Ligand SMILES: NC(=O)C1=CN([C@@H]2O[C@H](COP(=O)(O)OP(=O)(O)OC[C@H]3O[C@@H](n4cnc5c(N)ncnc54)[C@H](O)[C@@H]3O)[C@@H](O)[C@H]2O)[C@H](O)CC1
Protein backbone atom coordinates (compact mmCIF):
# COMPACT_ATOMS: atom_id res chain seq x y z
CA UNK A 1 0.00 0.00 0.00
CA UNK A 2 1.31 3.44 -0.91
CA UNK A 3 2.05 6.01 1.80
CA UNK A 4 1.95 9.72 0.94
CA UNK A 5 3.92 12.60 2.42
CA UNK A 6 2.12 15.81 3.34
CA UNK A 7 3.34 17.46 0.14
CA UNK A 8 2.15 14.50 -1.95
CA UNK A 9 -1.25 14.67 -0.26
CA UNK A 10 -1.51 18.34 -1.09
CA UNK A 11 -0.64 17.51 -4.71
CA UNK A 12 -3.26 14.75 -4.71
CA UNK A 13 -5.81 17.16 -3.27
CA UNK A 14 -4.96 19.73 -5.90
CA UNK A 15 -5.09 17.18 -8.75
CA UNK A 16 -8.52 15.98 -7.59
CA UNK A 17 -9.77 19.55 -7.53
CA UNK A 18 -8.09 21.02 -10.60
CA UNK A 19 -7.69 18.03 -12.94
CA UNK A 20 -10.88 16.17 -12.08
CA UNK A 21 -13.06 19.01 -10.91
CA UNK A 22 -13.85 17.47 -7.52
CA UNK A 23 -14.29 20.46 -5.24
CA UNK A 24 -12.35 20.67 -2.00
CA UNK A 25 -15.58 21.06 -0.05
CA UNK A 26 -16.70 17.64 -1.35
CA UNK A 27 -13.44 16.07 -0.20
CA UNK A 28 -13.83 17.76 3.18
CA UNK A 29 -17.44 16.55 3.42
CA UNK A 30 -16.37 12.98 2.64
CA UNK A 31 -13.55 13.23 5.17
CA UNK A 32 -15.89 14.42 7.89
CA UNK A 33 -18.49 11.74 7.18
CA UNK A 34 -15.83 9.01 7.35
CA UNK A 35 -14.74 10.23 10.78
CA UNK A 36 -18.36 10.26 11.98
CA UNK A 37 -18.69 6.65 10.81
CA UNK A 38 -15.68 5.76 12.97
CA UNK A 39 -17.08 7.64 15.97
CA UNK A 40 -20.37 5.74 15.60
CA UNK A 41 -18.42 2.47 15.64
CA UNK A 42 -16.34 3.49 18.65
CA UNK A 43 -19.31 4.80 20.68
CA UNK A 44 -21.72 2.20 19.24
CA UNK A 45 -24.22 5.02 18.74
CA UNK A 46 -23.94 8.82 18.84
CA UNK A 47 -27.49 9.90 19.70
CA UNK A 48 -27.40 11.72 23.06
CA UNK A 49 -23.64 11.11 23.31
CA UNK A 50 -21.41 14.08 24.23
CA UNK A 51 -18.65 14.84 21.72
CA UNK A 52 -16.08 17.64 22.06
CA UNK A 53 -14.39 18.73 18.85
CA UNK A 54 -11.16 20.71 19.14
CA UNK A 55 -10.55 22.43 15.82
CA UNK A 56 -7.68 24.39 14.35
CA UNK A 57 -7.66 27.17 11.77
CA UNK A 58 -6.81 25.08 8.70
CA UNK A 59 -8.61 22.38 6.74
CA UNK A 60 -8.02 19.85 9.50
CA UNK A 61 -10.23 22.14 11.53
CA UNK A 62 -12.57 22.29 8.55
CA UNK A 63 -13.02 18.53 8.81
CA UNK A 64 -13.95 19.11 12.44
CA UNK A 65 -16.75 21.48 11.53
CA UNK A 66 -18.17 18.92 9.06
CA UNK A 67 -17.98 16.29 11.80
CA UNK A 68 -19.83 18.62 14.18
CA UNK A 69 -22.65 19.09 11.70
CA UNK A 70 -23.16 15.39 11.01
CA UNK A 71 -22.97 14.48 14.70
CA UNK A 72 -25.54 17.16 15.52
CA UNK A 73 -27.80 15.76 12.82
CA UNK A 74 -27.52 12.42 14.59
CA UNK A 75 -28.64 14.03 17.88
CA UNK A 76 -25.23 13.99 19.50
CA UNK A 77 -24.49 16.75 22.01
CA UNK A 78 -21.68 18.59 20.24
CA UNK A 79 -19.33 21.27 21.56
CA UNK A 80 -16.80 22.84 19.19
CA UNK A 81 -13.68 24.53 20.55
CA UNK A 82 -12.08 26.78 17.93
CA UNK A 83 -8.39 27.36 18.61
CA UNK A 84 -7.49 30.61 16.93
CA UNK A 85 -9.22 33.60 15.49
CA UNK A 86 -12.38 32.98 13.49
CA UNK A 87 -11.15 35.65 11.08
CA UNK A 88 -8.11 33.44 10.32
CA UNK A 89 -10.31 30.73 8.86
CA UNK A 90 -10.89 30.69 5.11
CA UNK A 91 -11.95 28.58 2.14
CA UNK A 92 -13.70 25.25 2.66
CA UNK A 93 -13.06 25.39 6.38
CA UNK A 94 -14.83 28.76 6.62
CA UNK A 95 -17.73 27.45 4.55
CA UNK A 96 -18.27 24.69 7.08
CA UNK A 97 -17.69 26.89 10.09
CA UNK A 98 -20.33 29.34 8.86
CA UNK A 99 -22.79 26.45 8.46
CA UNK A 100 -22.46 25.32 12.06
CA UNK A 101 -22.73 28.88 13.29
CA UNK A 102 -26.02 29.10 11.36
CA UNK A 103 -27.04 25.78 12.92
CA UNK A 104 -26.40 27.50 16.29
CA UNK A 105 -24.12 24.73 17.43
CA UNK A 106 -22.18 25.47 20.63
CA UNK A 107 -18.89 27.00 19.50
CA UNK A 108 -16.32 28.40 21.96
CA UNK A 109 -13.37 30.38 20.63
CA UNK A 110 -10.15 29.78 22.56
CA UNK A 111 -8.13 32.80 21.57
CA UNK A 112 -4.44 33.46 22.21
CA UNK A 113 -5.35 35.42 25.35
CA UNK A 114 -7.72 32.70 26.67
CA UNK A 115 -8.06 32.98 30.43
CA UNK A 116 -8.69 30.56 33.26
CA UNK A 117 -12.43 30.70 32.67
CA UNK A 118 -12.16 29.34 29.10
CA UNK A 119 -9.63 26.68 30.10
CA UNK A 120 -11.76 25.50 33.02
CA UNK A 121 -14.81 25.29 30.76
CA UNK A 122 -12.79 23.15 28.37
CA UNK A 123 -11.46 20.88 31.13
CA UNK A 124 -14.93 20.34 32.56
CA UNK A 125 -16.35 19.62 29.12
CA UNK A 126 -13.61 17.08 28.38
CA UNK A 127 -14.18 15.43 31.75
CA UNK A 128 -17.88 15.01 30.94
CA UNK A 129 -17.57 14.12 27.25
CA UNK A 130 -17.93 10.63 25.77
CA UNK A 131 -15.39 11.26 23.00
CA UNK A 132 -12.87 13.88 21.85
CA UNK A 133 -12.22 14.73 18.20
CA UNK A 134 -8.74 16.10 17.43
CA UNK A 135 -9.02 18.29 14.36
CA UNK A 136 -6.45 20.85 15.49
CA UNK A 137 -3.63 20.06 13.07
CA UNK A 138 -3.18 17.68 10.18
CA UNK A 139 -0.69 17.56 7.35
CA UNK A 140 -0.20 21.31 7.58
CA UNK A 141 1.59 21.04 10.91
CA UNK A 142 5.18 22.21 10.97
CA UNK A 143 7.60 23.42 13.64
CA UNK A 144 6.78 23.15 17.32
CA UNK A 145 3.61 22.81 19.34
CA UNK A 146 3.51 25.72 21.78
CA UNK A 147 1.08 27.98 23.64
CA UNK A 148 -2.64 27.23 23.58
CA UNK A 149 -2.27 24.15 21.37
CA UNK A 150 0.28 22.64 23.74
CA UNK A 151 -2.03 23.32 26.68
CA UNK A 152 -5.04 21.87 24.85
CA UNK A 153 -3.14 18.74 23.81
CA UNK A 154 -2.00 18.15 27.39
CA UNK A 155 -5.62 18.44 28.57
CA UNK A 156 -6.72 15.97 25.86
CA UNK A 157 -3.97 13.53 26.85
CA UNK A 158 -4.95 13.74 30.54
CA UNK A 159 -8.66 13.22 29.83
CA UNK A 160 -8.64 9.43 29.65
CA UNK A 161 -11.36 9.63 26.96
CA UNK A 162 -11.51 8.01 23.49
CA UNK A 163 -9.66 10.42 21.18
CA UNK A 164 -10.32 10.31 17.44
CA UNK A 165 -7.49 12.04 15.55
CA UNK A 166 -8.52 13.52 12.21
CA UNK A 167 -6.03 12.54 9.48
CA UNK A 168 -3.05 12.49 11.86
CA UNK A 169 -2.66 13.08 15.62
CA UNK A 170 -1.99 16.80 16.10
CA UNK A 171 1.68 17.42 16.74
CA UNK A 172 2.92 14.37 14.81
CA UNK A 173 5.02 15.23 11.76
CA UNK A 174 3.19 13.52 8.88
CA UNK A 175 6.42 12.72 7.01
CA UNK A 176 8.74 11.54 9.76
CA UNK A 177 6.62 10.60 12.78
CA UNK A 178 8.69 12.94 14.92
CA UNK A 179 6.98 15.08 17.54
CA UNK A 180 8.19 18.48 18.74
CA UNK A 181 6.99 19.34 22.22
CA UNK A 182 3.81 17.36 22.56
CA UNK A 183 1.27 15.50 20.45
CA UNK A 184 -2.21 14.06 20.80
CA UNK A 185 -2.18 10.47 22.07
CA UNK A 186 -5.11 9.18 20.01
CA UNK A 187 -7.05 5.97 20.59
CA UNK A 188 -8.07 6.02 16.93
CA UNK A 189 -6.87 7.87 13.84
CA UNK A 190 -8.90 8.23 10.64
CA UNK A 191 -6.46 9.18 7.90
CA UNK A 192 -7.65 10.26 4.45
CA UNK A 193 -6.97 8.77 1.04
CA UNK A 194 -3.50 7.36 1.82
CA UNK A 195 -1.73 6.82 5.16
CA UNK A 196 1.22 9.09 5.94
CA UNK A 197 4.72 7.84 6.86
CA UNK A 198 4.44 9.52 10.27
CA UNK A 199 1.71 7.06 11.24
CA UNK A 200 4.20 4.14 10.99
CA UNK A 201 7.48 5.75 12.02
CA UNK A 202 8.15 6.21 15.72
CA UNK A 203 7.16 7.89 17.93
CA UNK A 204 4.25 8.91 15.65
CA UNK A 205 3.11 5.28 15.35
CA UNK A 206 2.62 5.21 19.13
CA UNK A 207 0.33 8.27 18.99
CA UNK A 208 -1.95 7.07 16.20
CA UNK A 209 -3.84 4.32 18.02
CA UNK A 210 -6.08 2.15 15.85
CA UNK A 211 -5.67 3.34 12.26
CA UNK A 212 -8.47 3.60 9.69
CA UNK A 213 -7.65 4.60 6.12
CA UNK A 214 -10.70 6.37 4.69
CA UNK A 215 -11.50 6.82 1.01
CA UNK A 216 -12.65 10.41 0.50
CA UNK A 217 -13.26 10.15 -3.25
CA UNK A 218 -9.89 11.14 -4.68
CA UNK A 219 -9.62 9.23 -8.00
CA UNK A 220 -7.51 6.07 -7.62
CA UNK A 221 -5.28 7.08 -10.54
CA UNK A 222 -4.03 10.03 -8.49
CA UNK A 223 -3.27 7.87 -5.44
CA UNK A 224 -1.41 5.21 -7.44
CA UNK A 225 0.78 7.76 -9.19
CA UNK A 226 4.36 6.53 -9.28
CA UNK A 227 5.64 9.84 -7.98
CA UNK A 228 4.48 8.51 -4.59
CA UNK A 229 7.50 6.36 -3.75
CA UNK A 230 6.73 5.20 -0.19
CA UNK A 231 4.92 2.00 0.75
CA UNK A 232 4.05 0.01 3.84
CA UNK A 233 4.74 -3.71 3.92
CA UNK A 234 1.35 -5.31 4.44
CA UNK A 235 0.47 -8.94 5.08
CA UNK A 236 -0.92 -9.25 1.57
CA UNK A 237 2.23 -7.81 0.03
CA UNK A 238 4.42 -10.19 2.05
CA UNK A 239 2.23 -13.18 1.24
CA UNK A 240 2.64 -12.53 -2.49
CA UNK A 241 6.44 -12.42 -2.28
CA UNK A 242 7.07 -15.87 -0.84
CA UNK A 243 9.09 -18.30 -2.97
CA UNK A 244 6.93 -21.09 -4.33
CA UNK A 245 7.93 -24.50 -2.88
CA UNK A 246 7.52 -27.36 -5.36
CA UNK A 247 6.20 -30.53 -3.61
CA UNK A 248 9.07 -32.44 -5.20
CA UNK A 249 11.61 -29.97 -3.85
CA UNK A 250 14.84 -31.35 -2.45
CA UNK A 251 17.53 -29.53 -0.49
CA UNK A 252 19.48 -28.77 -3.62
CA UNK A 253 16.69 -26.72 -5.22
CA UNK A 254 15.86 -24.86 -2.02
CA UNK A 255 19.10 -23.02 -2.41
CA UNK A 256 22.60 -22.92 -0.97
CA UNK A 257 23.62 -20.18 1.45
CA UNK A 258 27.17 -19.31 2.41
CA UNK A 259 27.66 -17.50 5.71
CA UNK A 260 30.97 -15.83 6.63
CA UNK A 261 30.70 -14.97 10.29
CA UNK A 262 32.05 -15.37 13.78
CA UNK A 263 35.20 -14.72 15.78
CA UNK A 264 36.36 -15.52 19.31
CA UNK A 265 33.54 -14.58 21.69
CA UNK A 266 31.12 -13.86 18.82
CA UNK A 267 30.31 -17.37 17.61
CA UNK A 268 26.64 -16.90 18.54
CA UNK A 269 26.18 -14.36 15.73
CA UNK A 270 27.43 -16.95 13.26
CA UNK A 271 25.02 -19.55 14.63
CA UNK A 272 22.05 -17.15 14.57
CA UNK A 273 22.65 -16.03 11.00
CA UNK A 274 23.17 -19.59 9.76
CA UNK A 275 20.06 -20.91 11.48
CA UNK A 276 18.06 -17.91 10.30
CA UNK A 277 18.81 -18.92 6.72
CA UNK A 278 17.73 -22.52 7.32
CA UNK A 279 14.60 -21.47 9.20
CA UNK A 280 13.70 -19.18 6.28
CA UNK A 281 13.67 -22.25 4.06
CA UNK A 282 17.14 -22.50 2.51
CA UNK A 283 18.14 -26.03 1.52
CA UNK A 284 21.80 -26.02 2.52
CA UNK A 285 23.81 -23.61 4.66
CA UNK A 286 27.60 -23.63 4.96
CA UNK A 287 29.17 -21.49 7.65
CA UNK A 288 32.69 -20.27 6.93
CA UNK A 289 34.23 -19.73 10.34
CA UNK A 290 37.75 -19.05 11.68
CA UNK A 291 39.31 -22.52 12.09
CA UNK A 292 39.77 -22.22 15.86
CA UNK A 293 35.97 -22.04 16.29
CA UNK A 294 35.13 -24.87 13.93
CA UNK A 295 34.95 -27.62 16.56
CA UNK A 296 32.71 -25.48 18.74
CA UNK A 297 30.36 -24.73 15.83
CA UNK A 298 30.22 -28.43 14.92
CA UNK A 299 28.91 -29.05 18.41
CA UNK A 300 26.67 -25.95 18.49
CA UNK A 301 25.08 -26.53 15.08
CA UNK A 302 23.63 -29.69 13.61
CA UNK A 303 21.83 -28.77 10.40
CA UNK A 304 24.49 -26.24 9.33
CA UNK A 305 27.68 -27.40 7.61
CA UNK A 306 30.92 -25.65 8.62
CA UNK A 307 34.05 -24.71 6.66
CA UNK A 308 37.11 -23.88 8.84
CA UNK A 309 38.99 -20.85 7.47
CA UNK A 310 42.54 -19.50 8.04
CA UNK A 311 42.59 -17.15 11.02
CA UNK A 312 44.70 -14.40 12.54
CA UNK A 313 46.53 -14.82 15.86
CA UNK A 314 43.54 -13.21 17.60
CA UNK A 315 41.12 -15.68 16.00
CA UNK A 316 39.57 -13.48 13.32
CA UNK A 317 39.45 -14.25 9.57
CA UNK A 318 42.86 -13.83 7.98
CA UNK A 319 43.51 -12.66 4.41
CA UNK A 320 44.51 -16.23 3.49
CA UNK A 321 40.82 -17.16 3.79
CA UNK A 322 39.84 -14.96 0.83
CA UNK A 323 40.50 -17.45 -1.97
CA UNK A 324 38.57 -20.24 -0.19
CA UNK A 325 35.64 -17.90 0.42
CA UNK A 326 35.47 -16.72 -3.19
CA UNK A 327 35.46 -20.40 -4.24
CA UNK A 328 32.59 -20.93 -1.76
CA UNK A 329 30.59 -18.16 -3.44
CA UNK A 330 30.85 -19.98 -6.76
CA UNK A 331 28.73 -22.81 -5.30
CA UNK A 332 26.37 -20.57 -3.35
CA UNK A 333 23.19 -18.76 -4.39
CA UNK A 334 23.96 -16.06 -1.85
CA UNK A 335 26.60 -15.13 0.72
CA UNK A 336 25.86 -13.46 4.05
CA UNK A 337 28.94 -11.74 5.43
CA UNK A 338 29.62 -9.93 8.66
CA UNK A 339 27.86 -11.20 11.78
CA UNK A 340 30.37 -11.41 14.64
CA UNK A 341 33.46 -11.19 12.40
CA UNK A 342 35.12 -8.69 14.72
CA UNK A 343 36.96 -5.45 13.91
CA UNK A 344 40.56 -6.58 13.20
CA UNK A 345 42.08 -4.63 10.29
CA UNK A 346 43.10 -7.86 8.53
CA UNK A 347 39.56 -9.23 8.85
CA UNK A 348 38.09 -5.96 7.55
CA UNK A 349 40.45 -6.04 4.56
CA UNK A 350 39.41 -9.64 3.88
CA UNK A 351 35.72 -8.63 4.00
CA UNK A 352 36.39 -5.90 1.45
CA UNK A 353 38.08 -8.48 -0.76
CA UNK A 354 34.99 -10.71 -0.48
CA UNK A 355 32.65 -7.84 -1.35
CA UNK A 356 34.72 -6.93 -4.41
CA UNK A 357 35.13 -10.44 -5.78
CA UNK A 358 32.17 -12.56 -4.60
CA UNK A 359 30.51 -14.49 -7.41
CA UNK A 360 27.02 -14.44 -5.91
CA UNK A 361 24.61 -11.88 -4.38
CA UNK A 362 25.61 -10.55 -0.97
CA UNK A 363 23.89 -9.71 2.29
CA UNK A 364 26.26 -7.49 4.28
CA UNK A 365 25.69 -6.97 7.98
CA UNK A 366 27.39 -5.96 11.25
CA UNK A 367 31.19 -6.13 10.92
CA UNK A 368 30.77 -6.55 7.20
CA UNK A 369 29.26 -3.05 7.23
CA UNK A 370 31.90 -1.73 9.61
CA UNK A 371 34.60 -2.94 7.19
CA UNK A 372 33.15 -0.55 4.59
CA UNK A 373 33.94 2.55 6.66
CA UNK A 374 35.73 4.73 4.10
CA UNK A 375 35.28 2.05 1.41
CA UNK A 376 31.60 2.27 0.44
CA UNK A 377 32.63 2.79 -3.18
CA UNK A 378 33.51 -0.91 -3.49
CA UNK A 379 29.82 -1.77 -3.24
CA UNK A 380 29.62 -0.89 -6.93
CA UNK A 381 31.95 -3.90 -7.60
CA UNK A 382 29.25 -6.35 -6.47
CA UNK A 383 27.89 -8.56 -9.26
CA UNK A 384 24.36 -8.03 -7.93
CA UNK A 385 22.69 -5.27 -5.93
CA UNK A 386 24.00 -5.93 -2.40
CA UNK A 387 21.68 -5.89 0.62
CA UNK A 388 23.01 -3.92 3.61
CA UNK A 389 21.30 -4.19 6.99
CA UNK A 390 22.73 -1.47 9.25
CA UNK A 391 21.28 -0.30 12.51
CA UNK A 392 21.70 3.47 13.11
CA UNK A 393 24.98 2.94 14.98
CA UNK A 394 26.58 1.15 12.02
CA UNK A 395 25.20 3.78 9.65
CA UNK A 396 26.83 6.60 11.65
CA UNK A 397 30.24 4.99 11.08
CA UNK A 398 29.76 4.92 7.31
CA UNK A 399 28.08 8.31 6.95
CA UNK A 400 29.37 10.55 9.74
CA UNK A 401 25.74 11.43 10.56
CA UNK A 402 24.72 11.32 14.21
CA UNK A 403 22.18 8.75 15.38
CA UNK A 404 19.84 11.67 16.11
CA UNK A 405 20.19 12.93 12.51
CA UNK A 406 19.49 9.43 11.20
CA UNK A 407 16.45 8.80 13.35
CA UNK A 408 15.05 12.29 12.74
CA UNK A 409 14.25 11.33 9.16
CA UNK A 410 14.88 7.62 8.69
CA UNK A 411 13.18 7.37 5.32
CA UNK A 412 15.17 10.12 3.64
CA UNK A 413 18.49 9.00 5.16
CA UNK A 414 17.96 5.41 4.00
CA UNK A 415 16.83 6.63 0.57
CA UNK A 416 19.90 8.87 0.20
CA UNK A 417 22.51 6.20 0.94
CA UNK A 418 20.75 3.44 -0.99
CA UNK A 419 21.08 5.70 -4.03
CA UNK A 420 24.61 6.95 -3.22
CA UNK A 421 26.07 3.50 -2.59
CA UNK A 422 23.95 1.54 -5.05
CA UNK A 423 22.56 -0.96 -2.56
CA UNK A 424 19.35 -2.16 -0.96
CA UNK A 425 19.61 -0.45 2.41
CA UNK A 426 17.63 -1.87 5.32
CA UNK A 427 17.76 0.66 8.15
CA UNK A 428 16.83 -1.40 11.20
CA UNK A 429 14.97 0.02 14.14
CA UNK A 430 11.45 1.33 14.83
CA UNK A 431 10.27 1.23 12.17
CA UNK A 432 12.60 -0.69 9.89
CA UNK A 433 12.83 0.98 6.48
CA UNK A 434 13.84 -0.77 3.23
CA UNK A 435 15.25 1.67 0.68
CA UNK A 436 16.15 0.99 -2.96
CA UNK A 437 18.57 2.95 -5.18
CA UNK A 438 15.66 4.22 -7.32
CA UNK A 439 14.15 5.96 -4.28
CA UNK A 440 11.37 3.45 -3.56
CA UNK A 441 10.84 2.94 0.17
CA UNK A 442 9.05 0.18 2.11
CA UNK A 443 8.20 0.76 5.78
CA UNK A 444 7.85 -2.38 7.87
CA UNK A 445 4.75 -2.81 10.01
CA UNK A 446 5.75 -5.79 12.18
CA UNK A 447 8.06 -6.15 15.18
CA UNK A 448 8.25 -4.89 18.72
CA UNK A 449 10.64 -3.40 21.27
CA UNK A 450 11.38 -6.83 22.71
CA UNK A 451 13.46 -7.47 19.60
CA UNK A 452 16.05 -4.94 20.73
CA UNK A 453 18.22 -7.79 21.99
CA UNK A 454 21.51 -9.29 20.83
CA UNK A 455 21.34 -11.61 17.86
CA UNK A 456 18.06 -10.54 16.28
CA UNK A 457 19.97 -8.65 13.57
CA UNK A 458 21.96 -11.80 12.81
CA UNK A 459 18.70 -13.73 12.42
CA UNK A 460 17.42 -11.09 9.96
CA UNK A 461 20.59 -11.41 7.89
CA UNK A 462 20.07 -15.16 7.74
CA UNK A 463 16.40 -14.84 6.82
CA UNK A 464 17.13 -12.52 3.91
CA UNK A 465 19.94 -14.76 2.65
CA UNK A 466 17.72 -17.83 3.04
CA UNK A 467 14.98 -16.20 0.96
CA UNK A 468 17.37 -15.13 -1.80
CA UNK A 469 18.74 -18.70 -1.91
CA UNK A 470 15.23 -19.93 -2.74
CA UNK A 471 15.18 -17.89 -5.88
CA UNK A 472 13.37 -14.67 -5.07
CA UNK A 473 15.07 -11.39 -5.95
CA UNK A 474 17.13 -9.49 -3.40
CA UNK A 475 14.49 -6.75 -3.76
CA UNK A 476 11.66 -9.05 -2.70
CA UNK A 477 13.77 -10.89 -0.11
CA UNK A 478 14.60 -7.62 1.64
CA UNK A 479 10.95 -6.60 1.88
CA UNK A 480 9.67 -10.05 2.81
CA UNK A 481 12.58 -10.72 5.16
CA UNK A 482 11.96 -7.72 7.42
CA UNK A 483 8.24 -8.47 7.53
CA UNK A 484 8.77 -12.14 8.44
CA UNK A 485 11.45 -11.21 10.99
CA UNK A 486 9.17 -8.74 12.78
CA UNK A 487 6.18 -11.09 12.52
CA UNK A 488 8.20 -13.86 14.18
CA UNK A 489 9.22 -11.34 16.83
CA UNK A 490 5.57 -10.48 17.45
CA UNK A 491 4.73 -14.17 17.78
CA UNK A 492 7.64 -14.73 20.16
CA UNK A 493 6.58 -11.69 22.20
CA UNK A 494 3.29 -13.43 22.96
CA UNK A 495 5.21 -15.26 25.68
CA UNK A 496 6.59 -12.00 27.04
CA UNK A 497 8.17 -9.11 25.15
CA UNK A 498 10.85 -8.15 27.65
CA UNK A 499 12.32 -11.62 28.07
CA UNK A 500 12.43 -12.25 24.31
CA UNK A 501 15.78 -13.48 23.00
CA UNK A 502 16.95 -13.99 19.40
CA UNK A 503 16.62 -17.76 19.68
CA UNK A 504 12.89 -17.29 20.28
CA UNK A 505 12.68 -15.64 16.84
CA UNK A 506 14.36 -18.65 15.26
CA UNK A 507 11.91 -20.99 16.98
CA UNK A 508 8.94 -18.86 15.90
CA UNK A 509 9.98 -18.63 12.24
CA UNK A 510 8.30 -21.79 10.88
CA UNK A 511 4.94 -20.87 12.43
CA UNK A 512 5.39 -17.22 11.39
CA UNK A 513 6.02 -18.18 7.78
CA UNK A 514 3.09 -20.61 7.85
CA UNK A 515 0.81 -17.96 9.31
CA UNK A 516 1.81 -15.29 6.82
CA UNK A 517 1.57 -17.63 3.86
CA UNK A 518 -1.67 -19.40 4.74
CA UNK A 519 -3.29 -17.17 7.33
CA UNK A 520 -3.10 -19.92 9.94
CA UNK A 521 -4.19 -18.38 13.23
CA UNK A 522 -1.58 -18.31 15.93
N1 LIG B 1 -6.80 15.36 0.31
C1 LIG B 1 -6.75 15.43 1.59
O1 LIG B 1 -5.90 14.80 2.25
C2 LIG B 1 -7.71 16.29 2.33
C3 LIG B 1 -7.31 16.79 3.54
N2 LIG B 1 -8.09 17.55 4.29
C4 LIG B 1 -7.69 18.00 5.59
O2 LIG B 1 -6.81 19.10 5.39
C5 LIG B 1 -5.71 18.95 6.29
C6 LIG B 1 -4.57 19.80 5.84
O3 LIG B 1 -5.08 21.10 5.95
P1 LIG B 1 -4.11 22.38 5.97
O4 LIG B 1 -4.97 23.57 6.01
O5 LIG B 1 -3.12 22.24 4.89
O6 LIG B 1 -3.28 22.21 7.33
P2 LIG B 1 -3.75 21.92 8.80
O7 LIG B 1 -5.22 22.14 8.99
O8 LIG B 1 -3.19 20.61 9.14
O9 LIG B 1 -2.94 23.00 9.68
C7 LIG B 1 -2.67 24.21 9.13
C8 LIG B 1 -3.04 25.25 10.15
O10 LIG B 1 -2.32 25.00 11.34
C9 LIG B 1 -1.41 26.06 11.58
N3 LIG B 1 -0.18 25.48 12.11
C10 LIG B 1 0.75 24.76 11.43
N4 LIG B 1 1.77 24.40 12.26
C11 LIG B 1 1.46 24.92 13.47
C12 LIG B 1 2.11 24.91 14.74
N5 LIG B 1 3.30 24.29 14.92
N6 LIG B 1 1.53 25.54 15.78
C13 LIG B 1 0.34 26.19 15.61
N7 LIG B 1 -0.37 26.24 14.43
C14 LIG B 1 0.21 25.61 13.38
C15 LIG B 1 -1.25 26.74 10.26
O11 LIG B 1 -0.93 28.08 10.43
C16 LIG B 1 -2.62 26.57 9.64
O12 LIG B 1 -3.50 27.52 10.15
C17 LIG B 1 -5.49 17.48 6.29
O13 LIG B 1 -4.70 17.04 7.37
C18 LIG B 1 -6.91 16.95 6.34
O14 LIG B 1 -7.37 16.89 7.66
C19 LIG B 1 -9.34 18.03 3.73
O15 LIG B 1 -10.27 18.33 4.67
C20 LIG B 1 -9.98 16.95 2.86
C21 LIG B 1 -9.03 16.56 1.76
Ligand SMILES: [K+]
Nearest residue numbers: 134137166170
Ligand atom coordinates in the same frame (compact mmCIF):
# COMPACT_ATOMS: atom_id res chain seq x y z
K1 LIG C 1 -5.52 16.09 13.81
